[in-house]
Amino acid sequence: MKSLNLANIVLVVMFAGGTLxxxxxxxxxxxxxxxxxxGRTRAGAGQRALIEASIGPVWEANxxxxxxxxxxxxxxxxxxxxxxxxxxxxxxxxAAVGIIMRGSAFAFRKAAVPIVTKRSYGAAFAxxxxxxPFFLGTVVGSVASGRVPATLPGPDSPSPDVIAVWWxxxxxxxxxxxxxxxxxxxxxYLTADAARQSQRDLADEFRSRALGTGVITGxxxxxxxVVLAGDAPQLFEGLTGRAAPLMALSAAGALSxxxxxxxxxxxxxxxxxxxxxxAVLWGWAAAQYPDMLVGxxxxxxxxxxxxTMVAMLVSLGLGSLIFIPALLVLLVMSDRGxxx
Amino acid sequence: MAARQQMALSLGWHIVLACLGVGFPILxxxxxxxxxxxxxxxxxxxxxxxxxxxxxxFAVGAVSGTILSFELGILWPGLMGTFGDVxxxxxxxxxxxxxxxxxxxxxxxxxxxxxxxxxxFLVGLPIPVAGIASAWFVVTANAWMNQPTGFDxxxxxxxxxxxxxxxxxxxxxxxxxxxxxxxxxxxxMLAGFLVASVYAWAWLRGRQDRYHRLGxxxxxxxxxxxxxxxxxxxxxxxxxxxxxxxxxxxxxxxxNETASGVPLTIGGxxxxxxxxxxxxxxxxxxxxxxxxxxxxxxxLNEVPVDERPPVAIVRTAFQAMVAIGFFLLGLGGxxxxxxxxRRRLPQSLWFFRAAVVAGPATxxxxxxxxxxxxxxxxxxxxxGLMKVDEAVTTAPGIRFGYxxxxxxxxxxxxxxxxxxxRLRRPWPSADPAGTAIIGSSSPGxxxxxxS
Numbered sequence: 001m002k003s004l005n006l007a008n009i010v011l012v013v014m015f016a017g018g019t020l021x022x023x024x025x026x027x028x029x030x031x032x033x034x035x036x037x038x039g040r041t042r043a044g045a046g047q048r049a050l051i052e053a054s055i056g057p058v059w060e061a062n063x064x065x066x067x068x069x070x071x072x073x074x075x076x077x078x079x080x081x082x083x084x085x086x087x088x089x090x091x092x093x094x095a096a097v098g099i100i101m102r103g104s105a106f107a108f109r110k111a112a113v114p115i116v117t118k119r120s121y122g123a124a125f126a127x128x129x130x131x132x133p134f135f136l137g138t139v140v141g142s143v144a145s146g147r148v149p150a151t152l153p154g155p156d157s158p159s160p161d162v163i164a165v166w167w168x169x170x171x172x173x174x175x176x177x178x179x180x181x182x183x184x185x186x187x188x189y190l191t192a193d194a195a196r197q198s199q200r201d202l203a204d205e206f207r208s209r210a211l212g213t214g215v216i217t218g219x220x221x222x223x224x225x226v227v228l229a230g231d232a233p234q235l236f237e238g239l240t241g242r243a244a245p246l247m248a249l250s251a252a253g254a255l256s257x258x259x260x261x262x263x264x265x266x267x268x269x270x271x272x273x274x275x276x277x278x279a280v281l282w283g284w285a286a287a288q289y290p291d292m293l294v295g296x297x298x299x300x301x302x303x304x305x306x307x308t309m310v311a312m313l314v315s316l317g318l319g320s321l322i323f324i325p326a327l328l329v330l331l332v333m334s335d336r337g338x339x340x
Numbered sequence: 341m342a343a344r345q346q347m348a349l350s351l352g353w354h355i356v357l358a359c360l361g362v363g364f365p366i367l368x369x370x371x372x373x374x375x376x377x378x379x380x381x382x383x384x385x386x387x388x389x390x391x392x393x394x395x396x397x398f399a400v401g402a403v404s405g406t407i408l409s410f411e412l413g414i415l416w417p418g419l420m421g422t423f424g425d426v427x428x429x430x431x432x433x434x435x436x437x438x439x440x441x442x443x444x445x446x447x448x449x450x451x452x453x454x455x456x457x458x459x460x461f462l463v464g465l466p467i468p469v470a471g472i473a474s475a476w477f478v479v480t481a482n483a484w485m486n487q488p489t490g491f492d493x494x495x496x497x498x499x500x501x502x503x504x505x506x507x508x509x510x511x512x513x514x515x516x517x518x519x520x521x522x523x524x525x526x527x528x529m530l531a532g533f534l535v536a537s538v539y540a541w542a543w544l545r546g547r548q549d550r551y552h553r554l555g556x557x558x559x560x561x562x563x564x565x566x567x568x569x570x571x572x573x574x575x576x577x578x579x580x581x582x583x584x585x586x587x588x589x590x591x592x593x594x595x596n597e598t599a600s601g602v603p604l605t606i607g608g609x610x611x612x613x614x615x616x617x618x619x620x621x622x623x624x625x626x627x628x629x630x631x632x633x634x635x636x637x638x639x640l641n642e643v644p645v646d647e648r649p650p651v652a653i654v655r656t657a658f659q660a661m662v663a664i665g666f667f668l669l670g671l672g673g674x675x676x677x678x679x680x681x682r683r684r685l686p687q688s689l690w691f692f693r694a695a696v697v698a699g700p701a702t703x704x705x706x707x708x709x710x711x712x713x714x715x716x717x718x719x720x721x722x723x724g725l726m727k728v729d730e731a732v733t734t735a736p737g738i739r740f741g742y743x744x745x746x747x748x749x750x751x752x753x754x755x756x757x758x759x760x761x762r763l764r765r766p767w768p769s770a771d772p773a774g775t776a777i778i779g780s781s782s783p784g785x786x787x788x789x790x791s
Binding site (some may be wrong): 072083162305309320 | 415422439507752755
């Protein structure tokens with residue numbers, strides 16, 4: 001029992017890291033989506049400049065949350081990490097390629113001079129910003145719909161179909177929602193950034209985009225409930241049962257962000273949008289609790305050694321005393337436009 | 341097989357970027373420090389341009405490192421599922437170090453206009469500290485693969501179960517001190533010699549102004565100062581192997597039979613497991629490995645044939661690394677002698693030609709070092725406990741991911757080299773004279789805050 005409590009704490013830490021990755025890293029991907037949609041070189045220059053200024057100083061720090069969540073997963077829950085990564089290697093390899101292309105293309109674009117080179121790096125940056133969240137979303141869908149077996153393929157357990165495991169209704173729903181959510185978050189955040197620089201036109205453009213993607217995300221999410229009822233019954237039951245309050249909170253967050261966006265109150269709109277997204281993620285976790293891999297592995301079964309969990313919590317705790325204040329300084333400086 | 345090659349490609353690629361990530365910020369801070377202390381505008385300009393290059397390299401290094409953490413699970417589920425909690429701790433701590441590096445780099449890169457020169461320098465200091473810490477922690481994990489400790493080894497051998505996990509003991513395994521030291525010093529050398537080789541090239545092309553001279557001197561002197569230390573550490577590493585991983589030592593020196601008074605063979609090629617045409621120093625290996633000319637060196641015959649690493653590859657890689665190490669030592673010595681006698685850089689074209697070669701040679705030495713330690717451990721992934729075959733994924737179609745990554749890494753290499761070539765060109769900013777550094781701290785340049 002005590003060991004399960006410890007595992008739950010580690011899980012909360014990991015999920016907190018994952019949530020922060022979604023809220024910060026996700027918005028950076030979303031900014032890439034808007035970079036893709038910004039239009040031709042000249043017309044989109046203003047939007048692209050805003051995007052570059054907004055994510056430039058922070059995206060690398062935001063990216064580290066992914067590594068944080070990954071290493072906590074593999075040290076804390078090695079028996080879940082190994083099957084998830086090896087079974088879902090197709091979408092994960094695609095996401096990895098997306099991550100490497102996104103990061104390097106963004107950096108190269110800044111350094112490139114000829115407009116043609118700049119444009120092709122820009123295209124790579126923007127395309128990979130769509131590809132990466134989509135594939136990461138399919139991974140969530142696969143785990144949540146109980147498609148990842150706990151045992152590694154071997155003589156007695158056949159290898160699962162490496163395509164069907166992530167190309168199915170729930171995974172595709174997960175991928176689509178991930179891209180939409182990133183775009184929605186990014187547009188909402190960018191309204192505030194544009195307004196701070198008193199670029200009213202840009203703020204209005206992102207305002208309508210935020211509202212548009214927000215509404216589409218809502219419709220897809222509602223439609224998704226039907227998909228889940230048929231394709232992922234255990235998740236559906238959890239979301240409509242135990243996790244229902246979190247789902248309601250998410251809906252409330254989304255609706256209030258719409259109202260705030262309409263009234264051009266961009267800063268609070270940002271926080272409600274983030275709340276809406278965080279609540280969905282925690283709702284997913286609550287819905288499948290106490291399973292780590294739905295239908296095949298519980299948290300207690302996935303957990304690694306107690307000593308490692310304790311050592312990890314202690315080192316992360318001590319480390320966070322240093323890196324959390326530093327991170328806050330970076331984010332606040334960036335948010336106030338002091339980094340350019 | 342595709343899994344191994346994919347891991348080798350990703351790791352071999354990342355390691356060069358990671359080493360630059362560890363060493364380059366030190367060079368930048370040296371340049372910035374000189375600029376601050378002496379009011380030297382050329383040094384400040386150098387540091388400023390290096391920073392721009394480093395920003396790109398760091399971004400690529402960060403994402404190529406992320407891929408590795410994906411691949412550990414994608415390609416090696418047997419390793420991660422069994423030992424993930426034993427050797428995971430250093431990766432978690434490395435995550436924190438990486439956070440600090442990314443945070444301070446963000447402030448350092450983008451805060452130049454808002455910070456005083458002194459504050460800007462201070463904000464830069466945590467970057468190399470965090471970089472070295474990252475490297476140290478990650479290499480402890482690799483050291484653990486060579487000397488697995490921190491769990492009940494006897495129980496694992498008997499039953500395959502992992503119990504009694506002590507992650508701190510795993511992190512401070514016996515191979516950790518020597519391997520982490522060797523790697524960190526190697527990283528610093530790589531950054532120094534690689535940057536210096538770009539300026540040596542510029543020198544040969546006639547750009548011998550103070551800017552290029554300073555760029556060369558900072559980078560080259562830094563790396564050359566570390567080289568002798570690295571050679572001593574390398575010797576320590578070999579003696580460590582003699583005691584703890586005798587099979588690897590036997591492979592890298594091609595010792596087939598256990599014997600006393602084993603000679604050291606330099607050069608030559610391995611044909612059918614025997615070294616031909618090499619230069620033999622009688623009793624040399626016994627003396628180097630154990631400190632006595634008549635000491636017994638254990639040979640490959642002590643382990644079954646299927647537990648021996650491929651000798652030809654391992655020995656060739658090892659010899660290449662050692663040869664390059666001594667070449668770099670000699671080159672550093674040349675600089676030192678000239679500097680002591682004449683207080684200036686050597687004038688010989690051959691010195692600069694050799695310095696151009698030194699950069700890529702250091703990269704080869706680094707990769708050869710990794711081949712030595714990784715291939716030298718074969719067929720084990722966790723020395724003596726788990727073979728590579730037990731750890732590797734059995735998922736079908738892995739090779740397609742590998743082909744895709746070959747394309748990605750090839751494209752990235754081209755892009756990175758293109759960016760690096762800018763080191764020796766004037767930076768193509770709108771402000772070629774570099775007055776931005778001086779002018780930018782004036783309050784009038786700051787964007788007006790409206791909200």
